Amino acid sequence: MNSECCNPLVPLPGKIIKIVDESPDVKTFHIAAAEGKPFTPLPGQLGMLSIPGVGEGMFSITSQGPDHLEMAIKKVGVLTDSLHDAQVGQPIAIRGPYGNGFPVEKFKGKDILFIGGGIGLAPVRSLIVHCLQNRGDFGKISILYGARSPEELVFKEDLFKNWPQAKDTTVYVTVDKGDEQWQGHVGFVPAYVEEINPSPSMVLLCGPPVMIKFTLETLSKLGFSNEQIVTTLEMRMKCGIGKCGRCNIGSKFICLDGPVFTLNELEGLPPEY
Amino acid sequence: MQGIAKQDLNKVLETLSGGGAALLVPMEIDGVTRFARWEQGAKTALGAGNTLLPPKEALFPQNEKVFNYEMSNEEAKIVPSAAAAEETIILGIRPCDVRAIQALDNVFLTKDYVDELYKTRRRHTLLIALGCTQPAPTCFCSSVGGDPLQAEGADIMLWDLGETYGLEALSDKGKDLLKKIDKFMSKSRGKKPAAGKFSLEVDSRGIAEKLHNMFEDPIWDRWYQKCLGCGICTFICPTCHCFDMQEKHTGQWDGYRYRCWDSCMFQEYSLMAGGHNPRPTKKERLRNRFLHKLCFFQERYGMLLCTGCGRCVRECPVGMDITKFIKEVSEVSLNE
Numbered sequence: 051m052n053s054e055c056c057n058p059l060v061p062l063p064g065k066i067i068k069i070v071d072e073s074p075d076v077k078t079f080h081i082a083a084a085e086g087k088p089f090t091p092l093p094g095q096l097g098m099l100s101i102p103g104v105g106e107g108m109f110s111i112t113s114q115g116p117d118h119l120e121m122a123i124k125k126v127g128v129l130t131d132s133l134h135d136a137q138v139g140q141p142i143a144i145r146g147p148y149g150n151g152f153p154v155e156k157f158k159g160k161d162i163l164f165i166g167g168g169i170g171l172a173p174v175r176s177l178i179v180h181c182l183q184n185r186g187d188f189g190k191i192s193i194l195y196g197a198r199s200p201e202e203l204v205f206k207e208d209l210f211k212n213w214p215q216a217k218d219t220t221v222y223v224t225v226d227k228g229d230e231q232w233q234g235h236v237g238f239v240p241a242y243v244e245e246i247n248p249s250p251s252m253v254l255l256c257g258p259p260v261m262i263k264f265t266l267e268t269l270s271k272l273g274f275s276n277e278q279i280v281t282t283l284e285m286r287m288k289c290g291i292g293k294c295g296r297c298n299i300g301s302k303f304i305c306l307d308g309p310v311f312t313l314n315e316l317e318g319l320p321p322e323y
Numbered sequence: 324m325q326g327i328a329k330q331d332l333n334k335v336l337e338t339l340s341g342g343g344a345a346l347l348v349p350m351e352i353d354g355v356t357r358f359a360r361w362e363q364g365a366k367t368a369l370g371a372g373n374t375l376l377p378p379k380e381a382l383f384p385q386n387e388k389v390f391n392y393e394m395s396n397e398e399a400k401i402v403p404s405a406a407a408a409e410e411t412i413i414l415g416i417r418p419c420d421v422r423a424i425q426a427l428d429n430v431f432l433t434k435d436y437v438d439e440l441y442k443t444r445r446r447h448t449l450l451i452a453l454g455c456t457q458p459a460p461t462c463f464c465s466s467v468g469g470d471p472l473q474a475e476g477a478d479i480m481l482w483d484l485g486e487t488y489g490l491e492a493l494s495d496k497g498k499d500l501l502k503k504i505d506k507f508m509s510k511s512r513g514k515k516p517a518a519g520k521f522s523l524e525v526d527s528r529g530i531a532e533k534l535h536n537m538f539e540d541p542i543w544d545r546w547y548q549k550c551l552g553c554g555i556c557t558f559i560c561p562t563c564h565c566f567d568m569q570e571k572h573t574g575q576w577d578g579y580r581y582r583c584w585d586s587c588m589f590q591e592y593s594l595m596a597g598g599h600n601p602r603p604t605k606k607e608r609l610r611n612r613f614l615h616k617l618c619f620f621q622e623r624y625g626m627l628l629c630t631g632c633g634r635c636v637r638e639c640p641v642g643m644d645i646t647k648f649i650k651e652v653s654e655v656s657l658n659e
Contacts, residue, residue: 056403057439059568059582060390063399084398102392102399103578106568107596127596141399143392259599286595288568291436294585295565296593298615299601300538301622306435320538322611323601 058291061100061143062088066136067118072204073197076169077134078112078122081144086117088144092151093176094282094310097121098290100143101136105129108287108305110173111147119144122172122204148290149309152177152254152280160251161189165265167196167239167257171204173282173309174256178208182216192248194222196239196261200232222246240264247272255281259323266313276313283308283316283323299323326487326511327504335504336361336414344410347381349374358413370483372459373417373632377561381413382444383427386583389440389568393577404579406443412500414451415481418474419464419632421452423561425476429624430564449496452477457519461633463646466525469631471518484513523633525646526653531621534614536657546613546648547606549641554586556635556643557612562628565592587612613648 068080081088081099091097091111099121100106107129113120125134136142154177162181166174181188193213197203203223214221224235224242235242239261253274255265262281269279285297285304292306300319302308311319327335340346340361347358349368356368357376368374393400416424424445431441452474455462464471474480478497482489489511492498501508557563567585572578585592588608594600602608620628629645636644 057389058436059438060401060403063401065398102401102580103394103570103572103576105570106580124597130596139396141394141397143399143401284595285601286593288566288585289582291438292434293430293436293438293564294567294582295587295615296585298611298619300614301619322538322607 058145059289061098061106061145064088064142064144066138066140066142069136069138072122072206073202075125075134075202076122076204077125078120079133080115080118080120081142082118083144087114088119089147090114091119091147091176093154093180094149094152094173095147096149096290096305096309097144097146098148098287099133101129101132101140102143104132106143108148108290110176110282110309112172112175113179114176122169122175124169145290148305150307152310153312154180156280157181157252157254158187159189161249162191163248163250163253164191164193165239165243165253165255165257166194167261168198168202169204170257170261171195174254175205175208177254178213182213182219185217189218190250191216191219192222192246192250193219194224194239194242194246196224196226196242196257198226200225200229200234238264240268243268244272251278253279255279276317279313280310281313281316282310285323324489324491324511324514325501325508326484326489326513327507328487328509331507332367332488333363335507336367337363338504338507339412339414339500344412347378347411347413349415358416361414367415369415369453372457373419373455373462373634375634375638376559377420377423377632377634378413378416379420379423379427379561379564381411382424382448383431383441383564386581387440388579388581391577391579395576404440406440408443408447411444411448412451413448415453416450416474416477417455417632418452418471418477419462419469419630420561421450421474421477422464422469422630423632424450426562426620426624426626426628426630427564429626433624449479449500450474450477451479451481451497454480454482454516455518456483456516458521459633459637460522461637462521462631463523463525463633463636464631465518465521466523466646466649467527467627467629467631472515482513482516484511484516487511487513489513489515523636523646525649527617527627527649530649530652531618531627533652533655533657534618535622537652537655538610538614540655542651542655543606543610546643547604547609550588550605550609550643551641552588552590552605552608553640554588555638555640557586557588558584559634559638561632561634562616562630587615613645616645617649
């Protein structure tokens with residue numbers, strides 16, 4: 051990680067080699083550098099992706115293959131608009147990996163509940179994929195995912211095909227509001243968590259702040275301790291290496307010390323996110 | 324103590340800048356005191372108190388290119404920029420600003436990543452500090468752990484002894500440089516002067532520990548109200564190091580990415596794509612700035628991010644005074 055030899059703010063050139071439509075405003079981009087995979091992140095780590103001439107932004111790395119990285123990106127601003135307009139072959143630049151990643155060791159041998167809301171499933175997916183690839187290292191896996199509507203569900207192939215077929219894995223999907231075709235569960239994530247009344251040893255929770263807030267209340271009501279709950283934080287970032295200042299929460303920098311925190315660690319920080 | 328006669332100063336500066344080194348000294352340019360490159364005939368402002376603009380620009384320029392890019396349909400070509408490796412001497416830097424550079428060293432040279440551009444400049448920079456015998460009305464370095472007469476981390480110390488400058492090498496680099504000006508040195512009768520009286524004093528002991536428990540304190544509701552959010556405090560601060568990354572197009576397909584100073588007092592600083600801002604009003608922004616200076620930096624690097632130079636106290640258009648804030652914090656009683 052220590053880059054004595056070169057400027058850590060300089061990215062590697064690469065390309066978008068595949069684009070998957072996830073929902074009307076989310077696409078997954080497969081990214082490769084000229085020499086193959088740009089770097090090998092741990093589950094939960096981040097990458098700074100840019101289109102030179104447009105801008106640069108920090109994104110969670112959803113998954114990876116032997117020769118590429120995957121980032122599921124929601125269209126919310128200037129850079130992500132350009133990414134959503136891009137075609138396969140679009141030259142990009144990328145640097146990383148950044149951040150601490152998920153505490154994989156803490157999850158080993160444990161039953162795990164993954165809770166994702168909206169695009170918050172993107173960082174969670176990197177650990178789900180890791181667990182399924184190293185299935186023997188982990189206990190039972192439950193995945194609870196919620197989106198606002200059926201068309202906004204991301205990673206549909208995983209949710210409805212790949213993950214339900216995996217060993218000792220249960221998938222729960224809910225939407226805030228269904229449509230005519232929707233046969234599945236309707237309701238908010240926190241209520242669904244309470245309904246399922248799960249009893250895993252570890253919970254990984256990512257999603258919009260309001261969902262996190264109410265889900266944490268539910269988990270606390272169900273008797274989970276702060277040490278059992280892991281979540282991720284998001285702040286604006288520019289450098290990714292703890293120098294530019296803006297992603298601090300208290301004396302921690304989300305780009306270096308985060309984005310992953312146990313609830314215990316979060317409670318030691320000012321509530322400014 | 325060794326010394327050089329003031330009448331020889333120009334010759335000393337000429338010798339120091341010989342051989343191509345950039346010699347930066349305090350000068351007054353268009354009414355603004357700042358560090359600028361000394362050339363034969365230039366008038367220094369060594370006796371004018373500390374400069375309005377700190378010398379941080381020499382190590383951390385306000386704008387700095389990171390790389391050039393050239394886009395095509397096939398590839399993104401990236402050409403990294405190298406930091407200028409010009410030998411630089413900063414002469415006349417005050418002890419508070421030397422400590423500020425130590426804070427910048429912590430930021431840019433430690434904690435997993437080394438900032439290549441800063442490191443290159445820093446490695447080629449030599450600091451000749453000038454001790455302060457008469458603190459300005461807004462100076463308070465001694466209240467935040469500094470010493471107006473001694474600059475730990477400088478290569479050479481200078482003191483104004485009236486007719487002469489007394490000097491002492493503090494590092495090997497400093498000793499080597501003194502050899503270059505050997506012929507101007509004589510035994511000075513003076514000895515290290517005593518510090519003048521500070522008119523601004525405040526007890527900052529334990530401020531970080533106390534502020535750690537004051538994130539929700541009502542003190543912030545009072546303090547942010549008169550702040551204009553203009554950012555002058557961050558601009559003139561010798562320790563403020565926040566930066567933004569921006570791009571400049573030089574053609575339709577090419578351009579460069581650069582970094583530039585940014586300010587935590589601006590709304591865009593923490594505004595995220597999608598519109599969420601964790602520090603949406605001046606209250607959160609002012610709180611973050613003061614906590615960064617007086618609490619978070621101490622927790623992360625073991626020193627305050629305020630060296631008592633007094634520039635923000637002097638220049639704030641609405642008279643925001645960090646020493647008054649420190650005093651108020653010390654008077655708060657936390658009932659726990």
